[in-house]
Amino acid sequence: MTSRIPETNLQRQLTQERHRIHLIGVAGSGMSGIAALLLELGHEVSGSDKARSVETDRLRLLGLRFDQQHRAEDAADAELVIYSSAIKEDNAILASARAAGKPTLRRAEALAAIMAGKRGIVVAGMHGKTTTSAMAAHVLREGGLHPSHYVGAEIPILGSNAHWNPRGEYFVAEGDESDGTLRFFHPEHALVLNVEEEHLDFYADLAAIDEVFLSLLEQTSGMIFYCGDDAHARRLCAERPHAVSYGFAENADYRGADIELQDFASVFCVLRRGEQLGEITLNVPGRHNVCNALGVVALATELGVPFAKIAKSLRQFQHARRRFEIKYRSDRFLLVDDYAHHPTEIRATLATAKSAGRNRVLAMFQPHRYSRTKALSKEFGRAFDDALQVVVTDVYAASEAPIPGITGRVIADEMMEHGHRGAVYQPRLDRVHHEMGNMLAAGDLVLSLGAGNIHEQLSLLAADLVIAEKLKEIVGDAGDVRLYEPLSKHTTLRVGGPAQFWVEPRTEASFA
Structure with a gap:
């Protein structure tokens, strides 16, 4: 016991x-x-x-x-x-x-107890919690409220993923719905981003997920901020006392309008119940992050932070680690890592990548958990439409036992069944960066997607690209530089593995 x-x-x-x-x-x-x-x-x-x-x-x-x-x-x-x-x-x-x-x-019990001595703000939802809770902590800090915070990733602009500040009344925390422990929290305010089927290794169905979110809402003593664009969040929250909506719909209490999505930033206007508050520049890409920022604007405004300070803070805000994090950038290539591991997150991340204006979007994806792969395989198959080519590797177990017949191939097959012509299954994780390197062309944006260790493959590719691009500077127009060229293509016996770097002169004179 x-x-x-x-x-x-x-x-x-x-x-x-x-x-x-x-x-x-x-x-x-x-x-x-x-x-x-x-x-x-x-x-x-x-x-x-x-x-x-x-x-x-x-x-x-x-x-x-x-x-x-x-x-x-x-x-x-x-x-x-x-x-x-x-x-x-x-x-x-x-x-x-x-x-x-x-x-x-349990972890959440300890966190809830630590928070109980302050005015708690819990950020909850299936997607966007880390970015939104970090954004909220930063804005409230810059607004002079001296919050404590607890966020589920490294946050450069906050200095750490968690901090106890004895000066302030507020505590901003990222809530974790994955194991039902949202029930432990009794916050003053809640910010609900989205609700959908997820973590089906723990929950029987969406109704069971609803029960946990409803527990959180019933235990929230103050305001409930919710995304009005998310039908399920709206259904759970809209009729609650002191509910405040945000999003892009005309009837949202805090609405984003005149949105301009740029390569790695967004500019938009904020209206509060029809009255324009002003313009915000968010140096974090993607329409989904504009929506997350609107939730933070609503929260901070209702807590008394002046809009000018909110706008300044959001302009300063930088991504959490592994949230559309640029790992390599040159005139020829852009490599980005993202934690997205659910179909909804993947679609949003790929849409953001597509809007960056590069020639092609390529992705390497590592499924996370056998249970999620099995339950959402068809949704995964439809999630990669904005990527021209996708290398899918095997499942990152995350402490789960394997499920017979459930591998990364299931997702690659579902993609092809859906009509995607660029899906490749590579069961060996250590070969994924080679597979991707063979696909590269100037102007490409490459994404690593997943909550496991797929980002390590992107880092290997980035390190090799640094050297390959220096070789290209030396060779110039006299030759071609390729990564991971199979030596079997160039030997009499057709044997030999990939060369890390391959330099090939274009003419005999180039040998000199």
Whole structure:
């Protein structure tokens, strides 16, 4: 049985007292944020994770005791153990803590308790939470409200993914609907971006998802901001007391108009209940991010931040890591990484890429979770229309057991069934950047898409492009430079793997 700290004591123990706390799975973006908050609150914190990350290195400098083994003895003196949703019940530290009768908390329980001492703002929805919560924290900070924050990714403009600010009343947090833990939050305000079928490894159906969102809404004491363009969010939120809508529809309380989508920015006007507030330049691309920004404008305006400060803050805002993040840019090529791993997100990201004005959009995609791949395979098949060519690799398990017959090929086949003529299945992840490199032509925009480690393949391609483009400068018009050229095309016996760089003179004179 799990021992619990009584709810009435939990907020006090986490924010007003000092304890010895251990975190299981501390390297993940969510748990590392909890560690950062606890360290800032003065607790003695240790953590374990099989993976080491940039965040664990940063947290060690702040006082985290980190180990890459899950050993029960490392947490023997801990008064409280906090664990992520990815941790199995038989984890040595978790099992030992429970056997000893120590309190154990899920990540969201700890976050909700820390937030309880402040005026909480929870950002919820299937897509766009990280960007929107980061945007909200930045705007409120620049507006002089000194918020604390908790966001699910590295945020350069905020300095870290989580921060406890004793000066301010507000706490902006990205809520996680994936495991039902939105139920733990009792915020003052909620910002609901969108609601649709997702995380079907946990939820039976959309009705079960609705129940969790309804719990959050019923436990929200103040305003509920919702995207009026999302039919399901509208259905859940519109009739709630103190509901405020935003979006592009004429009847939205906060409406975006005169939208100009540029390569890597957007310009739009904001109207509040028909009255024009002013113009905003958002240096983050995509119509979907204009909509996210409108939600933040609504929130900040209702909390008393002047529009001029909101507009200035949004002009300054920079993407979270892995959200349309430019990894390489030259006159010939543009490489962008994005966390998109659901069909809705993929469509939005590809639409943004298409609007960037490059000759072609190419994508490398790594499906995330077997359950999602199985449940949404047909939707995935229709999500890549804005990419001319797509390399699909195998599924990133994310701690799930394989499902027989469910691989990346399922998505590639669905794409071809849908009529896409550029789908390629490459089961070996380490060959994806080679496959993509063979497709490249000057003027291309290449995207890596997925919540796993597909971005590493884009980084390899970017590193090789740096060298290839320098070689092209040297060779000039006298020859061609290609990546990953199969040597089998140039040997008598037709054997040989890909050359990392291939330089071929155009004439005999070019050999000189």
